[in-house]
Amino acid sequence: MSDAPVNLNRVRKxxxxxxxxxxxxxxxxxxxxxxxxxxxxxxxxxxxRAALDQHRRDED
Incomplete structure (x- = not known):
């Protein structure tokens, strides 16, 4: 155990x-x-998306 007191508010924060x-x-x-x-x-x-659309085939 340490000899110094512990500030519980500081520990909580x-x-x-x-x-x-x-x-x-x-x-x-x-x-x-x-x-x-x-x-x-x-x-x-x-x-x-543009590259995919360029390879799209038009069905007429």
Whole structure:
């Protein structure tokens, strides 16, 4: 045991901060993407769709 007294409020707040940080990290991994990443993904999707449409056969 340590000789110094423990501030229980500080311990409680540190525990709450750790829990909040863990939740934030989980959400960032699940949902977090930068604007550039979203734009890149959209551009790739549009390019793939355009390439697929170019190979489409017209049935007349």
């Amino acid at each position: 540190q525990k709450a901060r750790a829990k909040d940080k863990a939740r934030a990290d989980e959400n960032a991994a699940r949902f977090g993407r930068t604007k550039a990443q979203k734009a890149l993904e959209q551009a790739q999707t549009e390019k793939a």
